[in-house]
Amino acid sequence: xxxxxxxxxxxxxxxxxxxxxxxxKTTPTPEPVATEAPSEEPVATEAPAEPAAVEKxxxxxxxxxxxxxxxxxxxxxxxxxxxxxxxxNAAGGVKLADGTVITFESKFYDDESSTDRVQELYxxxxxxxxxxxxxxxxxxxxxxxxxVIAEQYGKVMITTGAASDSVYKQGYTLVYQAYTPSSxxxxxxxxxxxxxxxxxxxxAIVYENAKFxxxxxxxxxxxxxxxxxEIVLFEGYDKDTTDFNPIINKVANAQPDAVMGGGHxxxxxxxxxxxxxxxxxxxxxxxxxxxxxxPTFAELGDAAVGVVGPSxxxxxxxxxPDFGPxxxxxxxxxxxxYGEEPSYHSAGGYVAGLILQKAIETAGSLDTxxxxxxxxxMDMTTFYGDIQxxxxxxxxxxxxxxxMVYIQWQKDADxxxxxxxxxxxxxxxxxxxxxxx
Amino acid sequence: xxxxGLLTSLIDGILIGVVYGLAAMGLTLIWGVMNVINLSHGTIxxxxxxxxxxxxxxxxxxxxxxxxxxxxxxxLLGVAxxxxxxxxxxxxxHLSTLLATFxxxxxxxxxxTAVFTTNFRNVxxxxxxxxxxxxxxxxxxxxxALAAVFVAGALYFFLYKTRPGKYIRAVANNRAAAELMGIxxxxxLALSFGIGTMLAAIAGGLIATLFPFTILxxxxxxxxxxxxxxxxxxGNPIGSLAxxxxxxxxxxxIPIVMPNTWVPILEFVxxxxxxxxxxxGIFGAKE
Numbered sequence: 001x002x003x004x005x006x007x008x009x010x011x012x013x014x015x016x017x018x019x020x021x022x023x024x025k026t027t028p029t030p031e032p033v034a035t036e037a038p039s040e041e042p043v044a045t046e047a048p049a050e051p052a053a054v055e056k057x058x059x060x061x062x063x064x065x066x067x068x069x070x071x072x073x074x075x076x077x078x079x080x081x082x083x084x085x086x087x088x089n090a091a092g093g094v095k096l097a098d099g100t101v102i103t104f105e106s107k108f109y110d111d112e113s114s115t116d117r118v119q120e121l122y123x124x125x126x127x128x129x130x131x132x133x134x135x136x137x138x139x140x141x142x143x144x145x146x147x148v149i150a151e152q153y154g155k156v157m158i159t160t161g162a163a164s165d166s167v168y169k170q171g172y173t174l175v176y177q178a179y180t181p182s183s184x185x186x187x188x189x190x191x192x193x194x195x196x197x198x199x200x201x202x203x204a205i206v207y208e209n210a211k212f213x214x215x216x217x218x219x220x221x222x223x224x225x226x227x228x229x230e231i232v233l234f235e236g237y238d239k240d241t242t243d244f245n246p247i248i249n250k251v252a253n254a255q256p257d258a259v260m261g262g263g264h265x266x267x268x269x270x271x272x273x274x275x276x277x278x279x280x281x282x283x284x285x286x287x288x289x290x291x292x293x294x295p296t297f298a299e300l301g302d303a304a305v306g307v308v309g310p311s312x313x314x315x316x317x318x319x320x321p322d323f324g325p326x327x328x329x330x331x332x333x334x335x336x337x338y339g340e341e342p343s344y345h346s347a348g349g350y351v352a353g354l355i356l357q358k359a360i361e362t363a364g365s366l367d368t369x370x371x372x373x374x375x376x377x378m379d380m381t382t383f384y385g386d387i388q389x390x391x392x393x394x395x396x397x398x399x400x401x402x403x404m405v406y407i408q409w410q411k412d413a414d415x416x417x418x419x420x421x422x423x424x425x426x427x428x429x430x431x432x433x434x435x436x437x
Numbered sequence: 438x439x440x441x442g443l444l445t446s447l448i449d450g451i452l453i454g455v456v457y458g459l460a461a462m463g464l465t466l467i468w469g470v471m472n473v474i475n476l477s478h479g480t481i482x483x484x485x486x487x488x489x490x491x492x493x494x495x496x497x498x499x500x501x502x503x504x505x506x507x508x509x510x511x512x513l514l515g516v517a518x519x520x521x522x523x524x525x526x527x528x529x530x531h532l533s534t535l536l537a538t539f540x541x542x543x544x545x546x547x548x549x550t551a552v553f554t555t556n557f558r559n560v561x562x563x564x565x566x567x568x569x570x571x572x573x574x575x576x577x578x579x580x581x582a583l584a585a586v587f588v589a590g591a592l593y594f595f596l597y598k599t600r601p602g603k604y605i606r607a608v609a610n611n612r613a614a615a616e617l618m619g620i621x622x623x624x625x626l627a628l629s630f631g632i633g634t635m636l637a638a639i640a641g642g643l644i645a646t647l648f649p650f651t652i653l654x655x656x657x658x659x660x661x662x663x664x665x666x667x668x669x670x671x672g673n674p675i676g677s678l679a680x681x682x683x684x685x686x687x688x689x690x691i692p693i694v695m696p697n698t699w700v701p702i703l704e705f706v707x708x709x710x711x712x713x714x715x716x717x718g719i720f721g722a723k724e
Contacts, residue, residue: 277575
């Protein structure tokens, strides 16, 4: 009898492990909805008075994750891109050197957040739909799949919503990145620290054991070491970790000036809270991935105060654009169009369009070589920040102009928690609170 | 690693360990009394977390006061679960009770996910720190540990010094004989299941004051409860406290000498070893 119990019990543990692993997931709708963009294409009318003004409609092809796990972020990205297109078309399009007026039309499908669908659909966009330009889907994984197709069919692709560096190490020549690559997610935090306190020398890095966060902290570690910082702790943790005390005790023993790392929302905020509670005197600066830019991070109360986090874009960031709208104009237009605050994904969608528009304007034609030359030479400031691409053979297309915006949770005059942009200094809305306590 | 660092880790381990022990107590009590493995244990822990969270955020009550309410609700929920899902299969083979508690778990989890979503919550409540030299002890952790010890003591008193408690032990020992002595076994089983879920809910409520959580967070503590149950002896609720202490200490000491990601591996290795060489647990089961 007892043996049966033990056998049963062991089975149970296994079963519950499996069950934990199979927690509720979002099930993507299986039905492939090929949604075609509502055609707002102005019928090519030839104005009889000015025979020189030929109108041409350019097809911008992309996929959106209307279903599946990327739905929310991808929808915002698509909204941003559509807003750009509506605005540029409403303003009369782009005029080329030969007097042709270019207007844009979008062609897109639902990729169901699936890599397989992405490859299939981008092939369709490039061949059957004859898209002139491509915009990436949302996420690094899907973008990697789409970039292969763009390169294969010789289409210029602007990527957005995709931070991973690896796509630009494949020797591609037609793929250009709008996002700051993940290798630079936290390097700005190191710069901000150096700017605030040249005497701070010791950094503890505590990070989630996941592809994205590991990539970020490895790059940040190398950068910090090159700047003369000593990494006193480099500790990964499992994604389900809730009790960070054992790790925080290690941090306390290392006596760092700054703590950096994190992973995703849940672990990052739990870590921030418990780190605050342990009240480690030596810590003057905390910068964590992903969690701090989220508005709900404020629920941590006092534990949120002073925590710094990287964001691709914040409505607050006060860049002075030399091309396209200002942050306020973009925010207002976006709110009017979609009835919600734009996120950095929305801004990423919009700026992908802006990059394309600027390239066409500079090149003065739709010729691929001229466009590549224009993109390679691009150095502009938009509401989203600077845009410039790596032109070396090894890293062609990698975003090098744009930097992350670093926000810090601070208390306003009424004691309410607010996000303030503290780095880069050009876009800062408040001074960094340093040390945090 | 200085001696104060080690001491901090030890104290942290002990404080969290007794809370783990309390979380496991409900599971082992139910197993000990009625040979039912309660697969809804983790979800009930999560319900305890949300109970404290909701009462704290809507009524603004002190989280420790809300625990009394959560305990009563936990008891009632357990009794209800017993009569609805367990009673009719209590004498059926183990697989039936397993499936019954599994079904209850899926229902509770489904309702919880629908109502609360899987977003995570946070009971924003602090009691400050106690600073002793370089050692910092968090007020909330200390109170949670003391509360856990108090609840465990109360359970001991209840089981050994009160009549219903003695009935529970009698039913656990030999249900048929207890029935012959005139003990109403159905009510006693329902009460035991109720107390088991009550303990889980209280543990959840205490954990909610320490860590952020979602409706899915109970699963982690359910797994820990299994390990603790085996360490302390399945069916021995007081042994759970000792088992919890061991687990808590392992979790705080192991990371000092190696990366913390080794903790679950070593925990489950220990779990398997104990199952192999001493299946009744280090402290033996009360059979």
